[in-house]
Amino acid sequence: MIELSKKSNLLEQDPYKYRVQDVDEPNLFRDLYPYSEIPKIPFNFRKVPMNTPAEIWITDTTFRDGQQSQAPYTPKQILDIFDLLHRLSGPNGIIRQTEFFVYSKKDREALEKCMERGYKFPEITTWIRATKNDFKLVKDIGIKETGILVSCSDYHIFKKLGMTRKQAMEHYLSVVADAIEAGVNPRCHFEDITRADFFGFVVPFANALMDMGKEAGVPVKIRACDTMGYGVPYTGVAPPRSVPGIIYGLQHYSEVPSELLEWHGHNDFYKGVANAATAWLFGASAVNCSLLGIGERTGNVPLEAMVIEYASLRGTTDGMDTTAITDIARYFEKEIGYEIPPMTPFVGRHFNVTRAGIHADGLLKDEEIYNIFDTKKILNRPVAVSVSNTSGLAGIAYWINNFYDLSEDEKIDKKDDIVLKLKEWVDAEYENGRQTFISDEELVDKLNELAPGRFIIK
Numbered sequence: 031m032i033e034l035s036k037k038s039n040l041l042e043q044d045p046y047k048y049r050v051q052d053v054d055e056p057n058l059f060r061d062l063y064p065y066s067e068i069p070k071i072p073f074n075f076r077k078v079p080m081n082t083p084a085e086i087w088i089t090d091t092t093f094r095d096g097q098q099s100q101a102p103y104t105p106k107q108i109l110d111i112f113d114l115l116h117r118l119s120g121p122n123g124i125i126r127q128t129e130f131f132v133y134s135k136k137d138r139e140a141l142e143k144c145m146e147r148g149y150k151f152p153e154i155t156t157w158i159r160a161t162k163n164d165f166k167l168v169k170d171i172g173i174k175e176t177g178i179l180v181s182c183s184d185y186h187i188f189k190k191l192g193m194t195r196k197q198a199m200e201h202y203l204s205v206v207a208d209a210i211e212a213g214v215n216p217r218c219h220f221e222d223i224t225r226a227d228f229f230g231f232v233v234p235f236a237n238a239l240m241d242m243g244k245e246a247g248v249p250v251k252i253r254a255c256d257t258m259g260y261g262v263p264y265t266g267v268a269p270p271r272s273v274p275g276i277i278y279g280l281q282h283y284s285e286v287p288s289e290l291l292e293w294h295g296h297n298d299f300y301k302g303v304a305n306a307a308t309a310w311l312f313g314a315s316a317v318n319c320s321l322l323g324i325g326e327r328t329g330n331v332p333l334e335a336m337v338i339e340y341a342s343l344r345g346t347t348d349g350m351d352t353t354a355i356t357d358i359a360r361y362f363e364k365e366i367g368y369e370i371p372p373m374t375p376f377v378g379r380h381f382n383v384t385r386a387g388i389h390a391d392g393l394l395k396d397e398e399i400y401n402i403f404d405t406k407k408i409l410n411r412p413v414a415v416s417v418s419n420t421s422g423l424a425g426i427a428y429w430i431n432n433f434y435d436l437s438e439d440e441k442i443d444k445k446d447d448i449v450l451k452l453k454e455w456v457d458a459e460y461e462n463g464r465q466t467f468i469s470d471e472e473l474v475d476k477l478n479e480l481a482p483g484r485f486i487i488k
Contacts, residue, residue, distance in 0.1 A: 037081075047237060048283060051230035052196040056184030059225060062271065069260060069299075074268040078278035081313040083288035086343075088336050089318045090115060090128035091294070093140075094157045094177075095330055096320035097131070100368070107366060108140035109147075111321065114358045116149045120349030123151030124340060125333070126316065129177055132156050132167060141171065155217065165212035175215040177253070178205060182232050183222035195231050203238055210246045217251040219294070224260040228269045228279060236284035251290045252280060253318060256305060259298030259328065263308035273305045277312040292316035295331050297323060302331040307339050321358055322370060322377060334358070334376050353410040376409060383414045384425075385467070391424035394431075394444065417468045419460040426452050430477070433470060434485045451480050 035042040062070050092115075093108055103111070112128070119125035130144075131137040144154060157177035158164040168176050180202040181187060187198045202218070209216040218239060226232050236252060243250035254276055261273045269275050277293070280286045293309030293316070295302045306317040323332035334355045341347045359377035362368040372380040382405045384393060392399040397413050406412040414432055415425045423444035430449070431441045442449065455476055456468060477485055 048229050048233040050195050050199050050234040051227065052194055053184075053227075053230070056188035057227050057230070058184060059270065063225065063260075069271075071262055071264070071271060072268040073264075073266045075266040076268075076275075077265050078274050078282075078312065080311050081278070081281065081288075082311050082343075083313060083315045085289070086310045086315050086317075086340065087124055087126040088333060088340065089126055089292060089316050090152060090320065090333055091318055091330060092128065092321045092324070092333070094129045094131060095294075095326065096324040099325050099327075099329070102136070103140075103366070105136060105140040105143055109143045110361060110365070111358070112144045112147070112149075112152075114354050114361065115152055115321075116147070117351050118337065118354035118358070119151045120347070120351055122349045123153075124337070124348055124350050125152045127155050127175075128152040129155045129157045132158060132164075132171065132173075138171070145172070157219075162208050162212065165209050165214050168214050169212050173214070175217055175251070176209065177217045177219050178202075178209060179221055180205075180218045180235070181221040182235065183225040184227065184231075185225055186222055187231075195227075199231070199235050199238065202235065203242065206239065206242060206250065210242070210248050215249055215251070217253055217292075219253045219255050221255045222257040223254045223276060224256045224258065224270050226270055228276070229283075232276075233279060233283045236280055236286060240284055240286060249290055251292060252286055253292040253294050254280065254309070254314070256293070256295040259296035259301065261295060261301060261305040263301060263304045273308045274312045277309050277314050281313050288313050288315040290315075292318055294318040296326065297328040297331065302329070303335045303339065306331045306336055307343070310343065322362060322368070322374075324368070338376060352408050356410050380416065382411060383416050385416045385418055385420060391422065391444070394424045394428045417456060417473060419456070419464075421456070423449050423453055426456065429473065430485065433473070433487075435488050448477070448481050448484070452476060455480075 032041050032043055062072060092111060093103070097103060115125055115128060130141045132141060141154065154173060155175040155177065156168050156173050158168060181190065187193055187195055191198060193201065206216045206218065220232065223232060239250045239252065260271055262271045263273050265274060267275065277291065280291060291314040293306055293314045295305045309317055317331060317336055319333035319336050320330040321333050323329035337350060337352060337355065355376055359370055363370060370378050372378045375381050382401055384400055393413060393415065401413040412432060415421060415428045417426055417429050427442055427444040427446065427449045459468065
């Protein structure tokens with residue numbers, strides 16, 4: 031049957047409706063995932079079209095997947111972080127949702143405190159066990175949407191659940207039906223989708239969910255979960271590892287609307303951010319992230335990275351307060367005790383710090399030469415230098431100007447006598463065997479000794 035597609039406005043052949051393939055033995059894709067070797071990336075050279083939605087947004091899993099990987103947050107910490115997420119999201123709700131546990135008294139206390147804020151964004155959702163009692167609990171609290179785990183690879187169906195594909199699908203559909211009956215909108219987490227039989231299980235299951243949602247008049251979301259970080263953003267990659275293929279396939283074969291399609295990735299192979307951006311480009315409206323990328327193993331997609339990616343793709347922040355990123359990072363360090371690797375983009379202590387003297391010389395002339403963007407304006411993080419044996423006169427001059435926040439009229443250059451004297455002291459430190467960088471406190475003390483009262487911290 032040939033019909034005019036409302037999406038492409040072209041004649042398209044009505045695709046075959048895939049049915050679940052109830053195999054006797056699990057398909058573990060051993061040619062791709064031999065386990066005793068590094069996973070393989072096969073190509074079939076089939077390209078799918080980009081289909082970026084009119085609206086894209088970010089969802090947050092800091093209080094769910096992020097919290098699973100470290101010591102639980104206190105209710106106060108959750109509330110503080112929730113406030114910072116709201117500030118970062120801005121009035122247009124680019125950080126659209128955040129998900130909570132509801133099992134413990136502490137979880138419910140934190141959730142209730144956040145609900146009392148009355149924020150429109152981020153909307154509070156939950157993640158629960160798939161039981162009728164839990165659905166009732168969520169409904170009674172006043173939550174509209176909840177995540178439901180529906181593992182879709184044979185690794186999980188056969189090895190973890192001990193079911194066949196048909197049994198798993200029937201079980202999942204009954205659980206989703208229970209959620210709808212309880213008045214809760216289901217968000218189905220397709221766990222381990224990059225090791226799943228896409229046409230033998232994922233597509234027919236997604237078809238059934240879309241049919242169920244249409245019949246009930248309820249939006250049924252699908253979160254495509256790259257649980258092990260196996261997804262690949264390259265064009266022409268064969269399933270099940272192709273991120274473009276997964277997103278295109280769910281839309282084309284299962285007619286999942288962009289607004290009901292979400293990507294959740296992990297960073298095991300350093301592809302978390304690239305895969306999430308690819309999901310946006312090929313049709314998913316939402317990408318699921320956690321603050322600072324905190325999550326299982328190597329972590330989730332860093333939410334702050336996708337904030338910057340959003341602005342890069344859209345040409346605007348759409349009202350997001352990006353300076354909140356720096357406050358979030360400092361909060362995690364000071365209040366939670368989380369140690370952020372210093373070179374982490376956008377949030378690490380040294381992400382915009384230069385140590386090389388030749389680079390510092392460029393910064394002294396024009397910081398745009400060696401800074402990625404105006405980090406002072408966008409992140410409230412002025413570009414900085416770290417003084418060591420490689421800093422040179424320019425590095426020391428730049429450190430003084432930056433640390434003391436000197437105005438254009440007050441700034442000194444590398445020929446200033448105080449710079450020469452401080453450089454002599456620095457050189458002597460390293461000639462005497464020093465191996466570490468010189469701290470700001472040491473430099474302040476030495477400047478006060480060399481030029482008492484000349485420089486005052488503002």
